Amino acid sequence: MAWNVVDRNTAGDLGPGISDAVRQKIRGFFDRYPTRRAVMLPALHITQEALGYVSLQAMRDVAEELEVPPSDVLDVVSFYTHFWTHPRGEKTIMVCRSLSCELLGGRELVEALKEKLGIGEHETTPDGRFSLMTEECLAACDHAPCMMINEKMHKCVRLDQLDQLLDDPDNDRLDMPRSDLYDAPGGEKPDYAALARQHGHHDEPAANAEDDDLGYTSDVGEMKDS
Amino acid sequence: MPTRWGALPNSGIDKNPTPVDRIIRDPKIVAAVALVMLVLPPIGLTAAWLAFGQPLLDLMKATDPAILQFVFSLIMMGLVLFIVIHLCAALILAERKISAFIQDRQGPNRVGFFGLLQPIADGIKFMLKEDVTPARVDKPIFILAPCIAFVVAMISFPVIPWAGTVELPWGGTLTTQVASLDIGVLYILAINGLGVYGVVLAGWASNNKYAHYGGMRAAAQMLSYEIPIGLGVLVLLLVSSGTLRLEVIQDQQTATGLWNVFLHPIMFLLVLTANYAETNRAPFDLAECEQELIAGFHTEYSSMKFALFFLAEYAHMIIGSAVLVTLFLGGWEPLPGVSLLHGNNTWWAALIKFHIFWGKIIGLIGLYMLVRWTVPRFRFDQLMKLAWKGMIPIAMALVVIEGVLVAVGIKVDPTAGFVGNFGVLAVHLLVNAVLLGFILWQLSRTKAPVTGRQDNLPEIEVVPSRPAGQGGVSHA
Amino acid sequence: MPKIIIDGKEIECRDGIPVLQAALEAGWDVPHYCYHPGLSVVASCRLCLMEQKMPHPQTKEMGWAPKLFPSCQTPVKDGMEVRFHSESVENNQKHVMEYYLLNHPLDCPVCDKAGECSLQDYSEKFGNATSRMVEDKHKNPKKDIGPKTLLYQDRCVLCTRCVRFADEIAGTGELAVVERGSRGEIDVFPGEPLANDLQGNVVDLCPVGCLLDKQFLFRQRVWNLQTVPSVSPADSSGACIWIDANDAGVHRVRPRFNERVNEWWISDEQRHGFEYVNREDRLTRPRIRENGQVRGASWEEIPAHLRAAFAGDGSAFVISPMLSNEEAWLLATFARQVAPNAVLACGHVPVEGQDRSFPKGFTIRAEKAPNRGGVERILAHFGGPQMSFDELCGQAADGTLKAVYVYGGYPAAWITPAQAEQLSRLDCLVVHDLFDGPLTERADLVLPAAPWTEREGSFTNCDGLVQAFERARPPRSGIKAEGQFFQELCGLPGLFRSAKIRTMLGESIADLAETFQPRKEPEHAH
């Protein structure tokens, strides 16, 4: 085809894969979840901590571990802006692109950063120092426009502050790894059946499902094949 | 966007005219040719007369009058054939020019100055065209049909009294009428009746449904319109002459100066109209109407076969006009009411008579053409209605009336002259006026819508439409 | 059977289906993209929203709920009352349609889906004529996502039918939604193209022109096609299909709903395997060998020739499983007429590997002929000497058989050179086939066959289900369709009509006369 088509039949350079240590760490989460697919997010966090980003090869490896198609992993990785699909700089600049920040100068901020760093969104400077991305909301609308460098939030950013903010060594601080937010591996596995009963989960249809007269439920689990 | 108008670049055709183009379009050259053609024959004839005149006269004096008449008849036949064929060519050009002028066009103007050489080009083209005979035609009849059409058109001419008789200075007479038949009028009617064969056979043999329709229509049409002609002739015979000889009917008009057209104006119109129908010309060209039947009976004909049909049509016009001139328009007499040339049988009078006769024919043909380009074509039902419900009853009424008139003694007296027959003329004009009034009265009694459809169409039932809002959106 | 009230009209519907499906089956035209009866429900397109009567929270009085409900996700319940023709529902449809068209490129003239595109239909029926968006449209990439499929992302409405199909029906999950929100795209993992054996169905599933079949790409505009119901001969499953054809040939095969066999799907070989019917090198003229010379023959002289050649002993008829029940019956009848002791053999049955089943039960059969069951039943009914095709070849080689009539009709070369060699030793070999091959070279009489698109009849599938198929195209010039030819051989007058022959066939084999008609799917169901 002569016109512009992105070829998906062949992959180019997939990047680095994950090491055995990482695989072991991922497998450590398997017990804690009812399915392996559920380990997706911890596994990706572990991978991103190990590689700095989630390469395509790493996605394949994770998919292999979790026994899901690699496209599912790509689905999740691309859904969350915090997963990087290509190498990230030392400092990641995240600028809010939501309404409040947009109205109070967020876009100018992004444009200024792009000009200053010479890169576009989701790109990294050639020297590997900065990466730039935009975020949906940094949850500081009252201090718009705001941006985050690595894990540190800067509020009410003015354009003339940018140089100072970028050079601030305090930005090098990295918070604790994301995967640590999940329960440590090896802990006790919850009783999912009990939880399901408690919350009326659809895995076990609750006996009181017909408490409403007309039973208007959005649950289609009971729908037969039509 | 405003509309832009512009001339398109010319094609290369006429940027480089050929030498032939240059010659035939040069008015000077064409004028010179015409001059030569006009001047040379008289000079040649004069020279020939000076050289051979006296010996020729001597020879003629010495010849048996019967043989002289025979030779003269042959010469007349040749002359008439020559005139008819050449007149046809000229009439075709005339028709094209007249139609063009009527339609605000120029008509043929490329071949020769004013298109005068167009008939020659047409003739050459007719002869050079491929003569196509379609695969599944009935071949003998297919070839025979145009011949019949042409021959039938031509064999009526001998009975026309072109210029009466010529008394030779040394005694004896020659008649310009080739065949002075006792049944002249019947002969004309009979031969005219044969004309339909050419058309019907052509339509049949072509094995083409359009041609077939054309032929069938032509048959019905010609049969229908022969009746008014026959009745018209009957009226003439009753009132005027009591003879079937054309030259006698003609002589009677010149003797009294009372042309039959004044005695029988309505009958004249009927016969004229029927003549149009007999020749298959507009507004009665149902047999070949282009819009419905492509070209009707001659759809499959090409080249000279087609040309024969063409010639036959024009020959029919000429013969029809000649008959009308003879029967109704006083023949070779120049003016009505007086007898200028009656009884003058000198050779120069014959020459003048001959020219006047042809002049009247050409005048009638001019009327033919004017009618063709003025009156729209009839629909077939209208055509039949006109003949059977219009013309034939009127003609029959006239026959009855004339019969009554003859019975009470009101009849043209050939010896009484114009004044002596004035009473007869007055009675006839009165009768015609009364008949016209009766026709108008009848027409005003019945009704016919402008659309020309049948008179008594059933009323269209109007179905009340659905009340609004009942349609609704259907989900099913 | 629950009864529900839609727009004030009470309808009866099947149990356990969503309101949307009930409405569609009752004849309502409800716009929807993401809902498909064969897939799980995600309720993401928001086009099928309806109004529903619910009890007021305080007064418990029944009234229209202020919020709209996705009809695809609401199961029917006896006595419920909903409506689709109300201002709020129609407003919703209008605005959602406008939203879908925000970034949709107006390239309908070059889009293969144009003419059968839900976006076109819905924007005409339910949408606005104009878009209020003044900003530039986003332009998404066009992707080559597999050997047989293209994905034009800028036309996508993200209904995720294709993703769900890959996950649930094919079970391979190549497709995924990457990114999110307004940037969402359908994509495959790089290097893992959409290559499963059912993938062609995503093209049918796609309500817009986003997923395109490379075989049909740019080939015809759909409004120039005539659609005819048929049955796929690609394997023995008897999958129901639509054949889209016009004067230029057969262009496309699409699945036809059949609850007993293939539901809404067909496999790729059923979908793409028709191209042989359009091949230029098909046989189109009978050929006869006389005194070593091959000459073209006319169909009129052939019956007499066959009767003469097969009258004696040692004649055999090979009846291919590519033939329909009616044709096989007519040919066997003729065989018994002309030679009561003729051997009847079922033709070669191509088999590839094993049956393969997919998660929801769709099965690709290993047996690649449509009618082995029917032909075998008919042969069994006729009785007399019978043998397998291999045995027949052997007997032909050792001279037991004198004259053999071989009907082929396979889409590709089918006979081994050894078998061809064995058959070539016969006194008289008649080959009735689609293409020239090793057998036609040796044949004394070659008859051109018509592919199934140019015939009509019925196939008996591997489960004994008899299904009728119609003729999509007239036989190519010079070919006499099998049914007509065999009928003339048998001496039956008139034009071949499969239903008539089926009735005659039913007098001896009753259950072959009963054809199965799938449930009729609503026009706008998917």
Place this chain on the structure above:
Amino acid sequence: MRDEDVIELKAPELTAAERLYLPQIVAGFRTTLRHMFLEKKKRDENMVQYPDAKRQVRIDNYRGVHRLNKDPDGRVACVACFMCSTACPAHCIHIEAGASPWPDREKYPVKFDIDELRCIYCGMCEEACPCDAIELTPHYELVARTRQEMIFDKEKLLHVFEQTKHDKPRKNPAVTDYGLTGNQDKAVARPTSQTKV
């Protein structure tokens, strides 16, 4: 439609004189004779000696021979959408589409034949064309020696464009992305994580 919307027309009736034909025919003679003799001057003034000179035609909407327009790069502007052949009441347009060899366009006509003998010159194709690729030119001189010559293929139609583009330039095809620049630039390609991979 309601009953009150229906206007019933009654054809006027012919008078007796009209049904007699003769007065009408005489009136007709008046008209034809007037044209024949009195309007000669008007006739001569309006006369165009056709092959030597040509009538002025309305270039923008005269419906003569077809042409297939080229875009500024000299490529055929047609995108093979079949709209013209669909709209054509005489079924005289035959197109075979194929994948275009150019990057900015995906479809183009591999074959594009118009049977000029079958065509009724109604201009529907021009109306239907979404990228103004097919147009009717003011040229009405269309002759050939065989029927085959009158089936214009793509090359010939493009050649007609070359011949007529000075008389009638191509309309501005800002209707779609296809053809000229149009709003090709307006569509914005946007970066995604995927495109960067």
